[in-house]
Amino acid sequence: MKKLKLELGENSYPIYIGSGLLSKLELLTKYIDSKKVMIVTNETIAPLYLAKVKSLLTDYLLKEVILKDGEEYKTLKTANIIFTALLENKFNRDCTLIALGGGVIGDITGFVAASYQRGVNFIQIPTTLLAQVDSSVGGKTGVNHKLAKNMIGAFYHPKCVLIDIDTLDTLDNRQYSAGMSEVIKYGLLGNIELLKFLQDNIDELMLRDKSLIAKIIFQCCSDKANIVAKDELEKGQRALLNLGHTFGHAIENKLGYGVYLHGEAVAVGMLMAARLSELEGYLSAQEVLEVKNILKKANLPTKINAKINAKDILLAMLVDKKVFDGNMRLILLKSLGDAFICSNYKKDLLDKTINQFIAA
Amino acid sequence: MKKLKLELGENSYPIYIGSGLLSKLELLTKYIDSKKVMIVTNETIAPLYLAKVKSLLTDYLLKEVILKDGEEYKTLKTANIIFTALLENKFNRDCTLIALGGGVIGDITGFVAASYQRGVNFIQIPTTLLAQVDSSVGGKTGVNHKLAKNMIGAFYHPKCVLIDIDTLDTLDNRQYSAGMSEVIKYGLLGNIELLKFLQDNIDELMLRDKSLIAKIIFQCCSDKANIVAKDELEKGQRALLNLGHTFGHAIENKLGYGVYLHGEAVAVGMLMAARLSELEGYLSAQEVLEVKNILKKANLPTKINAKINAKDILLAMLVDKKVFDGNMRLILLKSLGDAFICSNYKKDLLDKTINQFIAA
Numbered sequence: 001m002k003k004l005k006l007e008l009g010e011n012s013y014p015i016y017i018g019s020g021l022l023s024k025l026e027l028l029t030k031y032i033d034s035k036k037v038m039i040v041t042n043e044t045i046a047p048l049y050l051a052k053v054k055s056l057l058t059d060y061l062l063k064e065v066i067l068k069d070g071e072e073y074k075t076l077k078t079a080n081i082i083f084t085a086l087l088e089n090k091f092n093r094d095c096t097l098i099a100l101g102g103g104v105i106g107d108i109t110g111f112v113a114a115s116y117q118r119g120v121n122f123i124q125i126p127t128t129l130l131a132q133v134d135s136s137v138g139g140k141t142g143v144n145h146k147l148a149k150n151m152i153g154a155f156y157h158p159k160c161v162l163i164d165i166d167t168l169d170t171l172d173n174r175q176y177s178a179g180m181s182e183v184i185k186y187g188l189l190g191n192i193e194l195l196k197f198l199q200d201n202i203d204e205l206m207l208r209d210k211s212l213i214a215k216i217i218f219q220c221c222s223d224k225a226n227i228v229a230k231d232e233l234e235k236g237q238r239a240l241l242n243l244g245h246t247f248g249h250a251i252e253n254k255l256g257y258g259v260y261l262h263g264e265a266v267a268v269g270m271l272m273a274a275r276l277s278e279l280e281g282y283l284s285a286q287e288v289l290e291v292k293n294i295l296k297k298a299n300l301p302t303k304i305n306a307k308i309n310a311k312d313i314l315l316a317m318l319v320d321k322k323v324f325d326g327n328m329r330l331i332l333l334k335s336l337g338d339a340f341i342c343s344n345y346k347k348d349l350l351d352k353t354i355n356q357f358i359a360a
Numbered sequence: 361m362k363k364l365k366l367e368l369g370e371n372s373y374p375i376y377i378g379s380g381l382l383s384k385l386e387l388l389t390k391y392i393d394s395k396k397v398m399i400v401t402n403e404t405i406a407p408l409y410l411a412k413v414k415s416l417l418t419d420y421l422l423k424e425v426i427l428k429d430g431e432e433y434k435t436l437k438t439a440n441i442i443f444t445a446l447l448e449n450k451f452n453r454d455c456t457l458i459a460l461g462g463g464v465i466g467d468i469t470g471f472v473a474a475s476y477q478r479g480v481n482f483i484q485i486p487t488t489l490l491a492q493v494d495s496s497v498g499g500k501t502g503v504n505h506k507l508a509k510n511m512i513g514a515f516y517h518p519k520c521v522l523i524d525i526d527t528l529d530t531l532d533n534r535q536y537s538a539g540m541s542e543v544i545k546y547g548l549l550g551n552i553e554l555l556k557f558l559q560d561n562i563d564e565l566m567l568r569d570k571s572l573i574a575k576i577i578f579q580c581c582s583d584k585a586n587i588v589a590k591d592e593l594e595k596g597q598r599a600l601l602n603l604g605h606t607f608g609h610a611i612e613n614k615l616g617y618g619v620y621l622h623g624e625a626v627a628v629g630m631l632m633a634a635r636l637s638e639l640e641g642y643l644s645a646q647e648v649l650e651v652k653n654i655l656k657k658a659n660l661p662t663k664i665n666a667k668i669n670a671k672d673i674l675l676a677m678l679v680d681k682k683v684f685d686g687n688m689r690l691i692l693l694k695s696l697g698d699a700f701i702c703s704n705y706k707k708d709l710l711d712k713t714i715n716q717f718i719a720a
Contacts, residue, residue, distance in 0.1 A: 076436055080505075087507040090679055115475070118502065118513045119593075142478065145440075147447040153478045154514065233479075319450055 002218050006137065006225040008232060011157050015137060015221050017214065021164035022049065022125070025056040028098075031123055031159035035061045036095040040082055040109040042069040045101045045127055048170050053100060053125070063089045067105070072258040074104045074144050076152060082112045096121040096159075102128035102175070103135035103262060107153070110141030114156035124158045127167040129179025129213075130263050133186070133220035136161050138228040138241075144257060148319045149249040155233055163221070165214055173299065178263025180205065180298040181244075185270060186220045188291065189243045190227075192337030194219055199290070202297045240339045243331040244270030250316035255306050267300035272357050277333040279349040280342075287336050303357045310354045362578050366497065366585040368592060371517050375497060375581050377574065381524035382409060382485070385416040388458075391483055391519035395421045396455040400442055400469040402429040405461045405487055408530050413460060413485070423449050427465070432618040434464045434504045436512060442472045456481040456519075462488035462535070463495035463622060467510070470501030474516035484518045487527040489539025489573075490623050493546070493580035496521050498588040498601075504617060508679045509609040515593055523581070525574055533659065538623025540565065540658040541604075545630060546580045548651065549603045550587075552697030554579055559650070562657045600699045603691040604630030610676035615666050627660035632717050637693040639709040640702075647696050663717045670714045 001018030016027055037060040041050055046066045054062055065085045067078055086095070099109035099122060106124050113122035126136035142153020168176065187195030194216070198205070205212050224241065231238040247269030252260055260268075274291040277283040292302050304313075318328055330350075332342040361378030376387055397420040401410055406426045414422055425445045427438055446455070459469035459482060466484050473482035486496035502513020528536065547555030554576070558565070565572050584601065591598040607629030612620055620628075634651040637643045652662050664673075678688060690710075692702040 076440055080436055083505055083512055084507065087505055087511060087679060111475075115471075115502075115512050115514060117511060118500070118515050140478070142475075145443055145447055147444065151447060151477060152443055152475050154475060155478050319447060 002214075004218070004221055004225055006157075007229045008157065013157055013160050015161040015163065015225065017163045017165070017218050017221065019164070019166050019210065019214070021162050022052055022167070023056065025053065027162060028057075028123055028160065031121065032060065032096045033121060034092075034094040034096070035059075036089070036091050037062050037098060038082075038086060038089070038091060038095060039064045039098045039100055040067065040105060040112070041065075041100040042067045042105055044069040045105070049100060049127065049167065053098070063091075067108075070258045071104055071144070071252070071262060072256070074108050074257070076143055079108055079112050079115075079143055082109070083116060086112075086116055091116075093117045093120055096123060098123045098125060099136075099158075100125045100127065101131070102126065103131045106131050106136050107141050107150070108143055110139075110156055110158065111143055111153050114141055114154035119156070122158050124161040126161070126163060128171055128175055129168055129217075130175070130182050131179075132163045132165070132168075132217050133179060134182040134224065136163070137221055137224050139232065148253055148316070149257075163217060165210065165217060168208065168213065174261065176208070177299040178261040181263035181267040181270070181295070181300050183216050183220055184294055184298065185241075185243050185266065186223050188270060188274075188333065188336060189240045189331070189339035190337060191219070191223055194223075195294075195337055199294055202294060206298065239329070239341055240331055243339050244268075244273050246317050246320045246328070246330055247272045247313075249320050250313045251304055253316045254308055254312050255304075259306075260301070264301050267295045267298075268302060268304055268357060271295060271302050272353050273330065273332055275356065276330070276345060276349060276353040279353060280332065280345050282332060282334050283336070290336065303359060305359050308358055310351065310358055313354050313358075314351070362574075364578070364581055364585055366517075367589040368517065373517055373520050375521040375523065375585065377523045377525070377578050377581065379524070379526050379570065379574070381522055382412055382527065383416065385413065387522060388417075388483055388520065391481065392420065392456045393481060394452075394454040394456070395419075396449070396451050397422050397458060398442075398446060398449070398451060398455060399424045399458045399460055400427065400465060400472070401425075401460040402427045402465055404429040405465070409460060409487065409527065413458070423451075427468075430618045431464055431504070431612070431622060432616070434468050434617070436503055439468055439472050439475075439503055442469070443476060446472075446476055451476075453477045453480055456483060458483045458485060459496075459518075460485045460487065461491070462486065463491045466491050466496050467501050467513070468503055470499075470516055470518065471503055471513050474501055474514035479516070482518050484521040486521065486523060488531055488535055489528055489577075490535070490542050491539075492523045492525070492528075492577050493539060494542040494584065496523070497581050497584045499592065508613055508676070509617075523577060525570065525577060528568065528573065534621065536568070537659040538621040541623035541627040541630070541655070541660050543576050543580055544654055544658065545601075545603050545626065546583050548630060548634075548693065548696060549600045549691070549699035550697060551579070551583055554583075555654075555697055559654055562654060566658065599689070599701055600691055603693075603699050604628075604633050606677050606680045606688070606690055607632045607673075609680050610673045611664055613676045614668055614672050615664075619666075620661070624661050627655050627658075628662060628664055628717060631655060631662050632713050633690065633692055635716065636690070636705060636709060636713040639713060640692065640705055642692060642694050643696070650696065663719060665719050668718055670711065670718055673714050673718075674711070
């Protein structure tokens with residue numbers, strides 16, 4: 001087992017990474033203040049891991065909420081299901097919520113924890129690669145609005161993150177690839193060694209070599225913890241973590257939440273960012289091809305496979321939260337492994353990029 | 361005009377109190393970061409003050425949301441109306457929300473500001489006595505859940521509070537009395553001089569003597585700012601501000617939101633707290649009578665005028681957020697002007713108290 005710490009003063013918290021950690025839930029007990037513990041999970045994860053988690057937390061008064069699985073359920077309405085369960089069970093301010101699942105479960109549970117009685121404890125037990133390398137760390141919580149992703153939320157940190165890499169054994173291939181998309185993101189945005197490691201080992205990683213997986217999860221969490229510790233509220237460099245996300249969010253929103261997995265939409269979005277970076281003169285065609293190749297090897301999409309209007313994508317991007325008074329900032333690449341926040345790209349090159357990625 | 365400051369480090373903010381301040385909205389401009397300003401108000405307040413506010417903020421791109429008036433609309437569903445308006449108007453992270461109205465408008469707007477894109481600026485312009493003396497100051501924001509009051513929310517502070525006491529000219533008598541209930545609360549919980557002042561001047565105050573009103577608003581805001589500065593997140597003494605509220609919230613919830621105004625329910629709740637304090641041997645019968653008399657002079661209810669089961673009130677109290685693992689803490693009075701947090705009152709005396717306040 002490895003341990004990382006996200007340094008945020010009195011909000012600092014540990015991230016445990018390893019094999020078999022779901023059998024070591026005693027790691028969690030010091031982060032739970034009272035007997036009342038609510039496990040939030042979904043219909044996919046519950047049959048796999050809920051009984052195990054419950055069997056190891058027998059000292060507690062355990063309740064559970066089992067949500068439907070999918071991005072399309074990451075809504076205020078679903079959050080209210082959890083609020084109702086907390087109230088029906090008379091859970092008070094000293095209760096603890098455990099998010100057992102992927103990014104959707106973590107985001108929605110975190111938001112409910114931030115808002116229930118103006119803030120209660122929560123713990124992240126991410127069970128997808130995407131949640132383990134990205135969404136469970138850093139305190140971004142929230143739900144979607146029908147008009148745009150993640151528009152309703154809070155910066156609110158868990159008391160700890162417990163990553164059992166064995167949970168990836170039950171993750172389907174499509175979800176695994178979607179997680180790999182965020183892993184590739186860390187390489188592209190600021191860690192050229194990681195990118196090279198991925199390029200050299202992508203075949204073994206796709207075959208789920210455990211020791212390699214443990215290595216990349218640790219590296220991604222470490223990179224994220226460093227970035228977030230310096231810029232918790234995304235006033236600056238944390239925005240680099242949004243590489244591919246403004247494009248990706250627009251794709252998810254316009255195609256309908258759940259049609260593309262988040263990681264899939266981000267994969268297309270990162271390639272779009274790379275292509276625009278090329279058009280702006282930062283990347284070579286060869287470098288863009290490298291991005292495309294690593295995404296393809298991870299079985300990720302590299303274009304928008306749907307009939308959709310380019311203008312609609314652009315409008316959806318404008319609603320995305322990175323926009324300031326109409327001047328949309330995008331994360332582009334100066335080179336592979338070196339992202340930057342760009343406001344002065346040419347609008348016609350953005351249009352050209354979007355059009356190139358839409359299926360004819 | 362008087363000015364107070366709520367000291368909260370980098371979250372500190374000013375509270376302006378005076379006559380004619382709605383004509384001095386230039387006070388606000390330094391708290392507004394971008395052109396995009398959303399005014400949230402309701403159907404009662406909009407015809408009275410919205411045009412005036414809009415006419416004085418002509419440099420901004422103003423949008424408005426006009427909600428229905430009443431506690432029963434303080435819900436996630438109503439919050440979502442504001443989220444939708446913000447998104448439809450493409451409001452970004454640097455926008456500002458202005459809460460123009462009473463406690464419901466302030467609470468819901470504050471919660472939306474806390475949650476929209478994980479936090480945007482907001483300004484409080486409270487127009488009811490209750491909001492001016494209590495709810496607009498201190499950063500408690502939120503909405504109700506059908507099972508209990510204020511269960512969904514955030515601690516989130518405005519950039520400034522602008523209190524124009526002239527807005528009380530249009531406040532109906534019932535709402536004015538409800539606000540006076542919270543004023544009396546400040547006297548009872550910790551300011552015996554204020555309580556004596558109220559006892560000496562209640563008739564003039566009910567006739568709305570402006571100079572006396574300005575004085576009590578300043579005193580209440582000052583008391584609240586001092587308490588909140590020391591205990592922002594209600595780990596300790598801030599709970600004293602909940603005098604009468606655990607009883608009051610249960611009454612509001614069980615009778616249905618909007619049947620009793622919040623201040624009216626709190627009035628009954630404070631008298632119940634006084635009566636229980638008497639039964640516990642802290643107050644004399646004479647002191648409880650003093651509490652009853654000042655409430656009556658402020659035209660406030662002093663019992664629950666509805667057929668309701670005492671057990672239901674008790675159960676609703678248990679759901680209230682002041683409960684910790686079934687051990688419900690109540691705010692009682694050691695003497696008039698001296699409240700304390702009590703966990704070891706006798707359950708049978710609580711039952712007796714509740715029964716005495718229910719209409720036969």
